[in-house]
Amino acid sequence: MTALPWWRDSRKLGWLVQAAVGLGLLVVVALLLSNLEQNLTRAGLRLTLGWLNQPAGFDIAETLLPYKASDSYGRALAAGLVNTLRVVGIGLVLSTALGVVAGAASFSTNPLLRGLSRTYVEVVRNIPLLLQLVFWYFAVFLTLPPANQAVQLPGLQLAKSGVYLLGARLVNGELVGGWRLSLELAALLTGLVIYSAAFIAEVVRGGIASVPRGQWEAAESLGLKPLATLRLVVLPQALRVIVPGLNSQYISLAKNSSLAVAIGYPDLYAVAETTLNQTGRGIEVFLLLMVVYLGLDLCISLLMNGVERLVHLKDR
Amino acid sequence: MTSNQLMIEARGVNKWYPNGFQALRGADLEVRRGEKVVIMGPSGSGKSTFLRTFNALEDFQEGSIVVDGMALNNDLRNIDAIRREVGMVFQQFNLFPHLSVLDNLLLAPVWVRKRPRAEVREQALALLERVGIGPQADKFPGQLSGGQQQRVAIARALCMEPRIMLFDEPTSALDPEKVREVLDVMRQLAFDGMTMVVVTHEVGFAREVADRVVLMDEGEVVEVAPPQQFFNNPEHERTRRFLAQIL
Amino acid sequence: MSRLSLQRWRRQLFGSVPDTVLSLGLGALMAWAAWGFLHWAFGQAQWLVVRANAATLAIGRYPEAQEWRLWLLLGMLVSLTGLSWGLLRGRGGAAAPGWPLNDRIAAALLGLLTLGLPPLLAFGAINQGRLLCLLGLLLLLRTLAGRWGNHPWGQRLAKGWPLVWAGAYLLGLWLIGGGLGLTPVRPSDWGGLLFTLLITSLTLLLALPLGVLLALGRRSELPLLRWVSVAYIEVIRGAPLITLLFLGQNLVGFLLPGGLAPDRVWRAAAVLTGFAAAYVAEAVRGGLNAVPRGQLEASRSLGLSTAQTLALVVLPQALKVALPALVGQCIALLQDTTLLSIIGLFDLLGIARSVLANPDWLGRYAEVYLVLAVLYWGSCAALSLGSRALEQRLSSNNLRPSHR
Numbered sequence: 001m002t003a004l005p006w007w008r009d010s011r012k013l014g015w016l017v018q019a020a021v022g023l024g025l026l027v028v029v030a031l032l033l034s035n036l037e038q039n040l041t042r043a044g045l046r047l048t049l050g051w052l053n054q055p056a057g058f059d060i061a062e063t064l065l066p067y068k069a070s071d072s073y074g075r076a077l078a079a080g081l082v083n084t085l086r087v088v089g090i091g092l093v094l095s096t097a098l099g100v101v102a103g104a105a106s107f108s109t110n111p112l113l114r115g116l117s118r119t120y121v122e123v124v125r126n127i128p129l130l131l132q133l134v135f136w137y138f139a140v141f142l143t144l145p146p147a148n149q150a151v152q153l154p155g156l157q158l159a160k161s162g163v164y165l166l167g168a169r170l171v172n173g174e175l176v177g178g179w180r181l182s183l184e185l186a187a188l189l190t191g192l193v194i195y196s197a198a199f200i201a202e203v204v205r206g207g208i209a210s211v212p213r214g215q216w217e218a219a220e221s222l223g224l225k226p227l228a229t230l231r232l233v234v235l236p237q238a239l240r241v242i243v244p245g246l247n248s249q250y251i252s253l254a255k256n257s258s259l260a261v262a263i264g265y266p267d268l269y270a271v272a273e274t275t276l277n278q279t280g281r282g283i284e285v286f287l288l289l290m291v292v293y294l295g296l297d298l299c300i301s302l303l304m305n306g307v308e309r310l311v312h313l314k315d316r
Numbered sequence: 317m318t319s320n321q322l323m324i325e326a327r328g329v330n331k332w333y334p335n336g337f338q339a340l341r342g343a344d345l346e347v348r349r350g351e352k353v354v355i356m357g358p359s360g361s362g363k364s365t366f367l368r369t370f371n372a373l374e375d376f377q378e379g380s381i382v383v384d385g386m387a388l389n390n391d392l393r394n395i396d397a398i399r400r401e402v403g404m405v406f407q408q409f410n411l412f413p414h415l416s417v418l419d420n421l422l423l424a425p426v427w428v429r430k431r432p433r434a435e436v437r438e439q440a441l442a443l444l445e446r447v448g449i450g451p452q453a454d455k456f457p458g459q460l461s462g463g464q465q466q467r468v469a470i471a472r473a474l475c476m477e478p479r480i481m482l483f484d485e486p487t488s489a490l491d492p493e494k495v496r497e498v499l500d501v502m503r504q505l506a507f508d509g510m511t512m513v514v515v516t517h518e519v520g521f522a523r524e525v526a527d528r529v530v531l532m533d534e535g536e537v538v539e540v541a542p543p544q545q546f547f548n549n550p551e552h553e554r555t556r557r558f559l560a561q562i563l
Numbered sequence: 564m565s566r567l568s569l570q571r572w573r574r575q576l577f578g579s580v581p582d583t584v585l586s587l588g589l590g591a592l593m594a595w596a597a598w599g600f601l602h603w604a605f606g607q608a609q610w611l612v613v614r615a616n617a618a619t620l621a622i623g624r625y626p627e628a629q630e631w632r633l634w635l636l637l638g639m640l641v642s643l644t645g646l647s648w649g650l651l652r653g654r655g656g657a658a659a660p661g662w663p664l665n666d667r668i669a670a671a672l673l674g675l676l677t678l679g680l681p682p683l684l685a686f687g688a689i690n691q692g693r694l695l696c697l698l699g700l701l702l703l704l705r706t707l708a709g710r711w712g713n714h715p716w717g718q719r720l721a722k723g724w725p726l727v728w729a730g731a732y733l734l735g736l737w738l739i740g741g742g743l744g745l746t747p748v749r750p751s752d753w754g755g756l757l758f759t760l761l762i763t764s765l766t767l768l769l770a771l772p773l774g775v776l777l778a779l780g781r782r783s784e785l786p787l788l789r790w791v792s793v794a795y796i797e798v799i800r801g802a803p804l805i806t807l808l809f810l811g812q813n814l815v816g817f818l819l820p821g822g823l824a825p826d827r828v829w830r831a832a833a834v835l836t837g838f839a840a841a842y843v844a845e846a847v848r849g850g851l852n853a854v855p856r857g858q859l860e861a862s863r864s865l866g867l868s869t870a871q872t873l874a875l876v877v878l879p880q881a882l883k884v885a886l887p888a889l890v891g892q893c894i895a896l897l898q899d900t901t902l903l904s905i906i907g908l909f910d911l912l913g914i915a916r917s918v919l920a921n922p923d924w925l926g927r928y929a930e931v932y933l934v935l936a937v938l939y940w941g942s943c944a945a946l947s948l949g950s951r952a953l954e955q956r957l958s959s960n961n962l963r964p965s966h967r
Contacts (some may be wrong), residue, residue, distance in 0.1 A: 008392045010390045017785060021787060021791070116589060116593070123940065129898065131932060134916070259902075261805065269805060286806065294798065
């Protein structure tokens with residue numbers, strides 16, 4: 001029997017298609033890499049990480065990590081990373097809190113509360129985050145009054161010099177003491193939290209809605225008030241659906257923190273952009289950014305997987 | 317073309333699933349033109365798997381299958397040709413929900429056999445009349461009852477003018493009162509001379525229509541006999557045990 | 564409102580003491596916020612910035628001499644919309660005698676907008692007149708097409724309609740960009756709302772087929788295709804868009820021979836397309852997973868090839884299921900175009916920020932950003948509503964689930 005031509009052989013076809021695709025990809029990648037090599041050598045920038053030790057020469061507006069302009073690029077990027085982690089950490093906590101409240105509120109018996117929650121979600125979801133961020137920063141926080149006329153809220157004082165929590169006092173026309181957030185950080189957090197919380201609210205709402213009506217009724221017939229029902233009966237079951245949704249929202253929040261560059265908060269991306277502009281080391285900086293952000297996503301996913309397992313174990 | 321022409325010739329078919337489980341053990345079967353063969357057996361016996369090897373929906377590792385003179389092997393051209401000549405009706409109907417009943421029938425003849433749409437349309441409408449769905453030609457599958465959907469599925473397979481029809485438990489997913497309308501269509505089809513291989517639990521149908529009945533158990537073909545002998549005087553103990561369960 | 568629902572409202576709002584406190588508190592808060600906003604909007608806000616820059620916000624730095632092309636484009640879009648609207652309604656079967664309620668509401672709203680907004684924005688009399696004519700054209704065509712819907716002529720037209728839109732899109736691109744007889748207008752001169760809509764639609768159109776390919780690749784049985792697809796999708800989804808745009812702007816020059824670098828706009832569009840494709844792939848994958856295996860088997864057993872099975876049986880069903888998720892991606896893409904302002908392109912947000920940088924309009928952030936917010940919100944909310952309506956229409960085709 002004559003051998004089958006390859007285009008008719010069902011066993012060979014799969015391999016051949018893969019070989020063709022693989023070859024095609026290899027060719028494209030090889031071309032790109034060779035171009036890269038040529039262009040980099042011409043610009044005098046061979047791929048290396050040694051430049052990370054050179055002095056950065058630029059200031060960073062605010063850092064948790066001690067840093068001065070004579071420190072290395074590596075330290076500058078680390079400072080940026082710490083700033084990013086600060087925003088993401090606080091942001092996750094606050095947006096979860098707000099999101100859970102808003103999500104639960106959409107099931108309230110009070111129509112005003114329900115309506116408010118729905119309106120909040122529907123309005124915030126449909127306006128781009130960047131627009132909200134620049135709005136908060138330029139139209140709200142930058143227009144705050146000077147320190148001696150600071151806006152007083154319970155536990156908060158808002159002024160041109162920053163947002164002060166927990167008891168700052170006016171000394172010689174300036175606010176001192178307490179915990180100070182720069183305007184940039186405050187605006188970034190406000191915009192990011194309000195935006196993310198709307199999406200988290202939807203996740204929470206979907207999770208609660210997935211719990212069968214019978215659970216509510218059973219709890220009610222046992223004499224539990226609605227709030228207690230929510231806390232003790234419904235939420236634990238809803239969590240099974242909520243946790244995966246939260247995972248993707250948290251990752252979104254981490255990625256969205258990179259918009260800080262638009263309002264002057266020196267997060268990792270902003271510092272990286274300045275570094276690139278000064279050193280011209282595009283490829284290395286880009287790869288560093290990708291590795292860090294992908295790593296951050298992975299950490300969040302691992303954390304949420306752990307939470308999911310916790311939630312699962314509880315009821316088996 | 318004599319009625320002795322072999323339509324399906326399966327010899328020593330062995331099939332293993334990736335997890336090591338052997339679904340078919342040396343299964344043999346011969347089906348001649350115009351014959352009606354009914355395959356029965358307990359669940360997990362491999363009867364559906366065996367049926368589905370005939371039109372390459374399932375592959376097999378050892379043995380040989382020749383359908384309508386074409387060998388079932390790795391040759392894609394053979395597989396395509398075999399699928400054109402073999403029609404199949406599924407337990408879950410598998411009608412295309414996004415197309416109307418008529419379009420369900422038209423799809424394959426137009427795109428596979430490249431026949432002109434108007435000509436196929438006429439044939440399709442006639443087929444729908446034949447299975448009793450004439451007035452519902454423009455409805456969508458979701459608007460029909462189970463029995464109606466299965467009859468459409470039969471018409472859809474027939475629209476390709478196949479030389480063999482395979483039925484994989486065609487009535488198992490139907491309400492009892494709908495079973496009869498589908499069996500009636502199948503009975504008429506048999507009477508009109510179609511070569512049929514049917515996997516079913518419907519003993520009455522087997523007794524009436526089958527030329528031979530096959531028992532499969534644990535991947536093997538246990539017994540092949542005309543219905544008279546199969547149901548009243550089976551040869552093998554396993555057949556007797558199976559009949560005791562279902563009769 | 565009936566007496567019963569009034570009673571129910573009263574009970575829910577003021578049923579118990581905590582409820583009453585909550586209701587009163589919320590009510591007071593909302594009233595205070597509303598009053599504060601209105602006070603600002605009609606008292607302190609200076610809306611001149613919006614009126615003076617309306618044209619810039621709409622079309623960026625598009626040369627004034629070529630504006631007639633944009634009016635032509637708008638006219639074409641309006642005509643097609645009117646015809647589509649009418650054809651869709653007319654296909655219902657029975658000849659629709661008048662207009663359904665939704666249509667009347669839509670027409671009234673459009674009328675209000677066209678009559679009220681242009682004077683507010685200080686459009687010249689000519690432009691106001693043009694807009695009114697366009698509205699008239701829209702309503703006229705909708706009426707005519709509504710009558711044609713039942714004609715066999717109209718039905719044949721309706722079948723080929725997607726092609727008409729495709730052709731119109733290409734025509735629109737030519738009108739905007741120029742070349743081949745029309746004065747070319749550089750992409751860097753396209754700006755504002757025009758640019759945003761153009762980039763969004765172009766990116767979406769290109770990302771859809773790419774995303775479908777990726778989704779199919781991810782589900783493929785061939786390991787290489789699967790790994791490549793998964794790797795691409797997961798890496799893209801893990802990266803912030805700004806870093807990818809950054810890559811596109813700064814590094815593409817390194818990757819192409821001889822430092823060749825296409826226009827920044829095309830670079831950004833390419834990055835956006837690649838980005839959106841990964842998310843589209845996930846949405847389509849959900850749809851593909853929802854198609855029962857039996858569909859594939861039935862199709863193959865009828866003799867249809869893999870390609871035919873995909874095109875005629877699997878994809879139509881998969882895309883229908885994936886539609887809500889796809890529209891979600893569309894909305895996300897529209898919002899993502901704002902990031903182009905960070906890399907210096909003049910989408911709607913970008914051009915707004917350049918307007919605000921003008922010393923004449925210093926400090927008018929709230930006014931401009933609020934107008935932008937309304938525009939974006941309107942578009943996204945409309946898309947959302949449209950998708951829900953489309954969902955309902957499509958699911959009404961499969962009325963009853965298969966009986967046993």
